[in-house]
Amino acid sequence: MSYSRRQFLRSSIAGSVTILAAPALISRHAYGADDPILVGSLHDQSGPIAASGVPMVAALNLGIEEVNAAGGLLGRPLQLVHYDTQSNIQMYSQYAQQLAVKDKVAVVHGGITSASREAVRPTFDRFKVLYFYNTLYEGGVCDRNTFCTGTTPAQTVEKLVPYAMGKSGKKVYIIAADYNYGQITSKWMAKYVKDNGGEVLSVDFFPLDVTNFGPTISKIQAAKPDLILSALVGGNHTSFYRQWTSAGMKSQIPIASTTFGLVNEPSTLDASESEGILGAYGYFEELTTPASTDFVGKLRAKTPDLPYIAELAAGTYEGFYLWVEAVKKAGVIDRMAVIEALESGITFEGPSGKVVLDHATHHTTRNAYLAEVKERKWSVLETFPEAKPLDTAGVCDLVKNPTDNKQYVIDV
Amino acid sequence: MELAVILALDVVSGAASLLLLCLGLAIIFGMMRIINLAHGEFVMLGAYATVISTNAGVNIWFAMLVISPVFVGLVGLVIERCLIQFLYGRLVDTMLATWGLSLLIIGIVTTIFGNTINGVPTPLGGFAIGAYRSSYYTLFLALMALVVMALIYVVMRYTRFGLIARATMQNPQMAAALGIAPARVYMATFAIGAGLTGLAGGLLAPISGIVPTMGSAYVAKAFISVVGGGAAILSGTASAAGLFGTINQLGAYFTTPVYGEVILFLSAILLIRLLPTGISGRFYKGSL
Numbered sequence: 001m002s003y004s005r006r007q008f009l010r011s012s013i014a015g016s017v018t019i020l021a022a023p024a025l026i027s028r029h030a031y032g033a034d035d036p037i038l039v040g041s042l043h044d045q046s047g048p049i050a051a052s053g054v055p056m057v058a059a060l061n062l063g064i065e066e067v068n069a070a071g072g073l074l075g076r077p078l079q080l081v082h083y084d085t086q087s088n089i090q091m092y093s094q095y096a097q098q099l100a101v102k103d104k105v106a107v108v109h110g111g112i113t114s115a116s117r118e119a120v121r122p123t124f125d126r127f128k129v130l131y132f133y134n135t136l137y138e139g140g141v142c143d144r145n146t147f148c149t150g151t152t153p154a155q156t157v158e159k160l161v162p163y164a165m166g167k168s169g170k171k172v173y174i175i176a177a178d179y180n181y182g183q184i185t186s187k188w189m190a191k192y193v194k195d196n197g198g199e200v201l202s203v204d205f206f207p208l209d210v211t212n213f214g215p216t217i218s219k220i221q222a223a224k225p226d227l228i229l230s231a232l233v234g235g236n237h238t239s240f241y242r243q244w245t246s247a248g249m250k251s252q253i254p255i256a257s258t259t260f261g262l263v264n265e266p267s268t269l270d271a272s273e274s275e276g277i278l279g280a281y282g283y284f285e286e287l288t289t290p291a292s293t294d295f296v297g298k299l300r301a302k303t304p305d306l307p308y309i310a311e312l313a314a315g316t317y318e319g320f321y322l323w324v325e326a327v328k329k330a331g332v333i334d335r336m337a338v339i340e341a342l343e344s345g346i347t348f349e350g351p352s353g354k355v356v357l358d359h360a361t362h363h364t365t366r367n368a369y370l371a372e373v374k375e376r377k378w379s380v381l382e383t384f385p386e387a388k389p390l391d392t393a394g395v396c397d398l399v400k401n402p403t404d405n406k407q408y409v410i411d412v
Numbered sequence: 413m414e415l416a417v418i419l420a421l422d423v424v425s426g427a428a429s430l431l432l433l434c435l436g437l438a439i440i441f442g443m444m445r446i447i448n449l450a451h452g453e454f455v456m457l458g459a460y461a462t463v464i465s466t467n468a469g470v471n472i473w474f475a476m477l478v479i480s481p482v483f484v485g486l487v488g489l490v491i492e493r494c495l496i497q498f499l500y501g502r503l504v505d506t507m508l509a510t511w512g513l514s515l516l517i518i519g520i521v522t523t524i525f526g527n528t529i530n531g532v533p534t535p536l537g538g539f540a541i542g543a544y545r546s547s548y549y550t551l552f553l554a555l556m557a558l559v560v561m562a563l564i565y566v567v568m569r570y571t572r573f574g575l576i577a578r579a580t581m582q583n584p585q586m587a588a589a590l591g592i593a594p595a596r597v598y599m600a601t602f603a604i605g606a607g608l609t610g611l612a613g614g615l616l617a618p619i620s621g622i623v624p625t626m627g628s629a630y631v632a633k634a635f636i637s638v639v640g641g642g643a644a645i646l647s648g649t650a651s652a653a654g655l656f657g658t659i660n661q662l663g664a665y666f667t668t669p670v671y672g673e674v675i676l677f678l679s680a681i682l683l684i685r686l687l688p689t690g691i692s693g694r695f696y697k698g699s700l
Contacts, residue, residue, distance in 0.1 A: 048625050050527040178670055206669045209629040211620050212429065214422040214550070215665035215672070221544050222415055235529045236629050238621025242531065246547035246619065248538025263528060270533035307528050 036079035037072075037333055039064060039320075040099040040129070042110030042120060047087025048234060049112050051263045055313035056134070057082060058303050060109060062295075063320040073327055081105055089119050096120035100127035106333045107323050109134060109316060114180050118407065121146055125405060130335050134319040136262075136282060136311050138184035139363075139389065140408040142396030145335075147342060147362045149319035149355065150311065151282040153188035154391035155368045157258055159384050160280035161192035161229070163370055164256035167278075169226025170198040175216065175240070176231035177259075178205035184409060185231045185258055188391070193229075201225050206237060213240045217247050230257040238265060245273040254278070264308040266373045274373045282366055283314035283352040284378045295351035311352070318350035318364075322357055343398075353385070360397045363389035414542035419665060425550035427657030428557035429616060431650055433630055434637045435560055436609030438649040441638050443581045444601060446496060447507040450514035451634055452627020454606050458484045458613020459622045460521060466532045472618070473535070480614025481607040488606020492599050500598065514627065521624040534618040549618065556615055560608065565646055568700055577601050633660075636680040642690020644699045651691045656680065 041060055044053035064078045072078060081103050083095035092111070099105050100123060107130040111117035117133045124131040124145060131146045139152035165172065172193045176182030182205060190200045201223045204216060220228065232240055241260075244250060256278035260266075266274050285296055285308060295317065296309055325348055326341035327333055343359040353367035368387040371378040395408040433455065440448045448454075458480040465475040495513065499506045536548035568574035577597055580587040584594040620626060637656050641648030659679050664672030687694050 046522060046527070048527065048623060050522075051529070054527075204668055207673060210669050210673070211616075211626075211629050212426060212661075212664075214425055215419075215661050216669065218415070218418045218422055218544070218546075219665055221418070224543075235621040235623030235626055238529050238531065239619055242534055242621070243547070243619050246534035246536070246538060246549050248540070248545040248547065252545070265529065268529050268531055270531075273533060305526070307526070 034076060036077045037074075038079055038081050038103055038105040040103065040105035040108035040110065041080055041082040042085050042092060042095055042099070042108060042116075043082070044087040044112055044116075045084040049087040051307045052112050052135075052310070052312050053085075053087075055299070055306055055309050056112070056316040058299055058306055059295075059309075059313040059317040060320055062298055062302065063317055063324070067324055073324060074331065074333070085110075085116065089115055092116045092119045093123065096123040097127075100124060100129045105129065106327075106335075107132065107338075109319055109323075111135065112312070114138060117141070128335055130323075130338060132319045132323060134312065134315040136315070138181050138188070139391040140184070140395065140410055142361070142392065142398065142408060143405045144339065144362070144398050144402050145405075147319065147322070147357065148392075149322065149357075149364045149366075150315045151366065151368060151387070152363065152389045152391050153185060153192075153258075154389060154393075155282065155366070155384075155387035156280040157185065157188050158192055158390075159368055159370055159382075159387070160256050160258065160278060161189060161198075162196045163280075163382070164227055164229070164254065164278050165193065165196055165198050168254045170196075171201055171224070171226045172198050172229055173201050173220050173223055173225035173227070174203040174229045174231075175220075176203065176205055177233040177237060178207045179233075182206075182231045182233065186229075187410070189229045189231070189258075206232065208234050209236055211236045211239050213243045216240075217243060217249065220253070221249070225253060228253055228255045230255055231259050232257070233259050238269070241265070241269055241273050241277075245270075250275075261308070261373065261378060262310050262312070266376050266378060267308065269376075271376050274376060277373045278370070279373075279378070280368060280370045281311040282368060283311040284369055284371055284380055285309040286371070286378045286380060287351070287369065289351075289353070291349060291353075292351040314351045318348055318352065318355045318366075321348045321350065322346050322355065322364075353383075356386075358389065358393070360399050361389055361392045362398060363392050365389070414544050417541050418544045418546055419662070421546050421550055422665065423658050423661045424554045426661035427654045428550075428554040429612075430633060430637055430657040430660075431557045431653035432553065432560065432612040432615055433609075433634045434641075434649050434653050435564065435645075436605045436607070436612065437634045438638050438641065438645040439564075439605035439608065440602060441635075442641070442643065442645040442649065443577070444598065444605070445501075445503060446499075446602070447503060447510065448605075449507055449511040449631065450491075450517060450627075451609060452629070452631035453514045453517040454484050454488070454609040454627075455613040455616065455630050456521065456622070456624065456627040457487060457517065458610030459617040459620065459626065460525065460530070460613075461610065462614040462617040463530045463532050463622055464525075472532060476614035476617065477611070480617075481611040484610020484613065485603045485607025487610075489599065489603040491606070492602040496602060497595065497598065518624045518627070525624070527623060530622040531620065532618050553615060560611070561646060561650060564608075565700060568646070573600075633676070636677070640680055640683050640690055642687070642692035642694075642696075644692030644696045646700045647696040648690055648692030651696070652683075655683075655691070 085091040136150035176186040330337040330341040356365045368384040370382040461480040461483040538547045580597040641652035660676040663675035
C-alpha cells in the first residue's frame with residue numbers, strides 16, 4: 001500500500017486533534033458522584049520561604065485526611081492538588097493558571113507573602129475560582145472572591161505596641177523589611193505608637209539581602225529609644241538580633257516584633273539573643289488549649305521534623321475548615337453558593353480558638369495572643385478574644401460594594 | 413566623639429568582613445580567571461560547617477578557624493577535579509558551570525538541613541565606649557582580616573609554592589616547560605581559594621542568620637570588590653574592600669540601608685568607569 005505524504009499529514013493531524021481533544025472527552029465524564037473534589041494548594045516547599053510553607057501544606061493534608069476519614073464532603077472524597085511554588089513569584093502565576101484552567105479545582109488555599117497573593121489573586125478572579133489566603137499580613141485586601149483568614153495589624157500590632165510601650169517607654173525606633181509588608185506594617189506601628197502617646201524617632205527599612213546591621217545599631221544607639229519595634233523578615237535579617245546581642249544592646253533596649261518567631265527563630269537563636277522579645281500573633285504552637293495540643297500532636301505525629309507550627313499553619317487549617325463548613329451549608333461546591341454560605345457568618349472552632357468569618361471584609365474575627373520568648377520558647381502572656389479586623393473594616397465593605405476588588409493601602 | 417569612635421569601628425568591621433569575603437574570590441577569579449558564581453555557596457558551606465560542628469560540641473574557635481576552611485577547601489578540591497579542570501581558559505563556560513553548581517549546592521544543603529534558619533551565638537561579648545556599645549567580635553574580624561592578608565602575602569611572596577603558583581598563572585606553558593605540572597598547581601590554588609572563602613563563612617557565621625540561600629547576599633559585593641580591585645590580588649582587593657566597605661557603612665549610617673546599597677553599587681560603577689583596570693591597575697601596578 002502506498003502512503004503519500006499528504007495522506008500521512010492528514011492522518012497525523014486527525015490523530016493529534018483526537019489526542020488534544022481527549023482530555024476534554026474524558027473530563028466531560030469526570031464529575032461522577034464519587035469523584036474527588038479537588039482542593040488546590042499553592043505553597044512554597046523549597047527556597048527561602050519553605051520553612052513557612054511546609055507546615056501549611058501539612059495542615060492542609062491533615063484537614064483533608066480528617067474530612068475523608070469522616071466520609072468526605074457531600075459524600076465525595078477530597079483530594080489535594082498541590083504545586084510547590086519554590087519561593088518564586090513567576091511559579092505562582094504559572095501554577096495559578098494551571099489550577100484554574102487545567103485542574104479546575106473547587107477552591108485554592110495558598111500564597112504566603114503579600115507579593116505572591118497579589119500575583120495570583122487576579123487570576124482566580126478572572127477564572128472565577130474561590131481563593132483563600134491564610135497568612136497574617138498588612139491588611140486591606142477587599143475582594144469578594146478572596147477570603148483572608150490571617151490576622152491583620154488591628155488584631156495583633158494594636159495589642160503589641162501599647163503592651164511593649166507600657167513595659168519600656170514612649171520613644172520608639174522602628175526597623176522593617178523593605179517590601180509592602182514592612183512598609184505598611186511600619187505605618188501601623190507608627191500609628192499605634194502615636195495613639196498611645198508615644199513618639200517615633202525613626203523608621204528604617206532594610207532590603208531582604210542586608211546582612212550587616214553595624215551602622216544601624218550605631219544609629220539606634222545615637223537615637224536612644226526606649227523600645228525597638230521590628231518587622232524584619234527572613235534569614236538575613238535574623239543577623240540583626242545576633243549583632244544586637246553581641247554589641248551588648250540586648251539588655252539595654254527591649255524589642256517587640258511582628259515577625260520574630262514566625263518560623264523558628266526562638267529555637268535557633270541562642271537564649272541570650274531572644275530572651276524577652278515580645279510578639280503577637282493569632283496562634284502559637286505553645287498554646288495549651290485542648291484544640292491546640294491536639295492539632296500540634298497530630299501534625300507532629302505525621303511529620304516529626306516539621307518546622308515551628310505558627311499562625312500560618314493554624315490559619316491554613318482553619319481557612320480550610322471554614323470552606324468545608326460553608327460547602328456543607330451550601331450543599332454544593334459551586335463558587336457563588338459557597339461564597340454566600342461563607343458570608344452567612346460561618347464559624348469554626350480551630351486550634352487558635354473560635355474563628356468567625358466577617359461578611360463585610362471577608363476577613364476573620366479571631367483570638368489574638370501576646371507572648372514573650374522565655375528560654376527559647378514562646379510563653380503566652382495574654383489572650384485577646386474576638387479581635388476584629390478593624391483596619392480592613394475601615395476601608396472595605398463588600399456588603400455595600402460586592403464588586404470591589406483591590407488592596408487598600410491605609411493612610412495612617 | 414564617642415559616636416565617631418563607634419562609627420570608625422563600624423567602618424573597620426564592614427571593610428574587614430568584605431575583605432575576608434573577597435580574598436578567596438580574588439585568588440580564584442583574580443589569579444585564575446575563573447568566574448566562580450558558586451562563591452556565595454562556598455561562604456554558606458563554611459558557615460554551615462561552623463554551625464554544625466559547634467552544635468555537635470566542637471569548640472567554636474576550632475570550628476571557625478580550622479574545620480570551616482579545611483572542609484570547604486576539600487569541597488573545592490573535589491569540585492576542581494570534577495568540574496573546573498575541564499574549563500580553564502573558557503570564561504563564559506566557567507560562569508555557567510559554577511552557576512549550576514551554586515544551585516546544586518543550595519539544593520543539596522536544603523535537602524539535608526532544611527530551610528530553617530540556623531546559627532551560633534556570637535562569642536566574646538561587648539564593650540562600652542561612653543554611652544555607646546560595640547562588640548569585641550568586630551575587632552576580632554578586623555584582626556583576622558589582617559592575619560589572613562599577611563598569610564597570603566608571605567605564602568605568595570616568600571615561599572616556593574607562591575612563586576610557582578604566580579608563575580603558572582602568568583604563563584602555564586612556560587611553567588610546564590620548566591618542569592611544573594600546571595594542573596596540580598591549579599588544583600591546589602583553587603582549593604586554597606575555596607578554603608579561604610570557607611574561613612570567611614565560618615567567621616561570619618556568628619553574626620549572620622544561616623540559610624541555604626544566604627550566599628546570594630554576598631556574591632555581588634564580593635565580585636564588585638574584586639573587579640574594582642583589579643589584577644593585584646592583595647593590594648587591589650584590600651584597597652577596594654576598604655573603599656567599598658567604608659562607602660557602604662557610612663552610606664547606610666547617614667542615609668538608610670537601602671541607599672547605602674545604592675551608593676555602594678553606584679560608586680562601584682563610577683570606579684570601573686574611571687579606572688577600567690581597577691584600583692591596582694593604576695596605583696599598584698605589578699604588585700601582589
